[in-house]
Amino acid sequence: MIARLYRLLAIGSVSIPLLACMNSAPTSTEQNATVPLGIDLGGSGPVIASPRAEPPAKAIAPVGGRAMTGPVFTRRRLLGAAAATSALTLAPSPLRSALVAPARAPLLSGTEFQLEIAAAPINITGRQRTATAVNGSVPAPILRWREGDTVTLAVTNRLSEPSSIHWHGILVPNPMDGVPGLTFAGIPPGETFVYRFPVHQSGTYWYHSHSGFQEQTSLYGPLVIDPKGGYAQPFDRDYVVMLSDWTDTSPETIVSNLKFQSDYYNFQQRTVGTFFDDVAKNGLAATVSDRLMWGQMRMSPTDILDVSGATYTYLLNGQPPARNWTALFRPGERVRLRFINGSTMSIFDVRVDGLPMSIVQADGNEVVPVMVDEFRIGVAETYDVIVQPTADRAYTIFVQSEDRTGYARETLAPRAGMEAAIPPMDPRPLRTMTDYGDGYAARFYVGHVQYGGRRRGEETRGCCRCRQCRRDADRAAKPSRRRVSLRPARTHLR
Numbered sequence: 001m002i003a004r005l006y007r008l009l010a011i012g013s014v015s016i017p018l019l020a021c022m023n024s025a026p027t028s029t030e031q032n033a034t035v036p037l038g039i040d041l042g043g044s045g046p047v048i049a050s051p052r053a054e055p056p057a058k059a060i061a062p063v064g065g066r067a068m069t070g071p072v073f074t075r076r077r078l079l080g081a082a083a084a085t086s087a088l089t090l091a092p093s094p095l096r097s098a099l100v101a102p103a104r105a106p107l108l109s110g111t112e113f114q115l116e117i118a119a120a121p122i123n124i125t126g127r128q129r130t131a132t133a134v135n136g137s138v139p140a141p142i143l144r145w146r147e148g149d150t151v152t153l154a155v156t157n158r159l160s161e162p163s164s165i166h167w168h169g170i171l172v173p174n175p176m177d178g179v180p181g182l183t184f185a186g187i188p189p190g191e192t193f194v195y196r197f198p199v200h201q202s203g204t205y206w207y208h209s210h211s212g213f214q215e216q217t218s219l220y221g222p223l224v225i226d227p228k229g230g231y232a233q234p235f236d237r238d239y240v241v242m243l244s245d246w247t248d249t250s251p252e253t254i255v256s257n258l259k260f261q262s263d264y265y266n267f268q269q270r271t272v273g274t275f276f277d278d279v280a281k282n283g284l285a286a287t288v289s290d291r292l293m294w295g296q297m298r299m300s301p302t303d304i305l306d307v308s309g310a311t312y313t314y315l316l317n318g319q320p321p322a323r324n325w326t327a328l329f330r331p332g333e334r335v336r337l338r339f340i341n342g343s344t345m346s347i348f349d350v351r352v353d354g355l356p357m358s359i360v361q362a363d364g365n366e367v368v369p370v371m372v373d374e375f376r377i378g379v380a381e382t383y384d385v386i387v388q389p390t391a392d393r394a395y396t397i398f399v400q401s402e403d404r405t406g407y408a409r410e411t412l413a414p415r416a417g418m419e420a421a422i423p424p425m426d427p428r429p430l431r432t433m434t435d436y437g438d439g440y441a442a443r444f445y446v447g448h449v450q451y452g453g454r455r456r457g458e459e460t461r462g463c464c465r466c467r468q469c470r471r472d473a474d475r476a477a478k479p480s481r482r483r484v485s486l487r488p489a490r491t492h493l494r
């Protein structure tokens, strides 16, 4: 009874995404975003059983340096796909749940858009659940805009509760920002809100609901804006790679459990066994002192992500790993991959097994290209990379959760149906006191759907006043030659 009461109180009336966006951005317009798109703007394809016909989508105009040669999403293809999926809805239910047809998120480009938010059946884990879809699609359609245009988006809410769409990272007039209770009143059930604003920027971004838990239930989509002056880095193919996390558990239950017990979903706690392992390795005194220090801080070195792969299925363009979403290339082509982390609260390490990546854009901003083997992407961030596979073989795009409890993957291949080996996951990390010194602040803003927030007046370095943390804070305050790279905490150069 008390637990239930607490749960009701804990969920409260505050939109979780709203908290996250407010925490991470000082203004109503967020500056860190993610979105994909591309030549074959290969979207994603979830397992939605009953998509609706979309508003007409125009063929994608070529973008980037050289002419693009990949498939283009035309109205005819779109209608064909819609017809095929409509047929699916008529199938008997066993067939329906067995079919996990790799649909693709539709690509919508131009200046006028009609988006309809509605509940839709989805099946990621083998069990039918209800997602919050846009135009019947999960992820929501890829929107492709052009810098300098003025876009008009009529968003109709077919849910039984208020909804909204927030354009993450887009510089818009305040009333167009889409944050209920802050910049507008939200979209009541059955009503349409028309967003209209000039597009002053270019890059990869995304959009999502800012109401309740609709983002966790799949209301997120890629947003790609082509630059007026063309791309600085040429590429032949362009793909959106939207990352997300799905759970059959209701988001209300997850938040309630986490508020009740912050390590509710941590199934990797240290045990008596690891205590004796550490004694054998480090000695009794050091191990006891280590345990006392963590205990004093009421923290845990295994506290990596609040919710892990035990609860989440990690999706890439709406597809679980088994579905193997595939992006095509011809050997020698330059392939732009627009990574967007549209997950609720998962941090990922991304690599293309066997290929170096050139990072050319971060959160919609062009950067001097940086070659990396792997990069870390936090919630709501976007990174554009260019890879150039020269061999006639398949490559796995491998996306591990930070705590190594699960992964999403995609295949980059010269022909459909090919598959590359899936690498083993890296060893599970353990937090150290130093990580908390640097990472603690990040942890509290990074969750896009975060249930807390950095406490006011709290220092950004040093999680407490213990000796170790004060030492870390002192060290961090001094300039260090190691802190030179653009994003030292995220870009891992091997």
Ligand SMILES: [Cu+2]
Pocket: 021, 030, 166, 168, 169, 208, 380
């Ligand atoms: Cu956002």
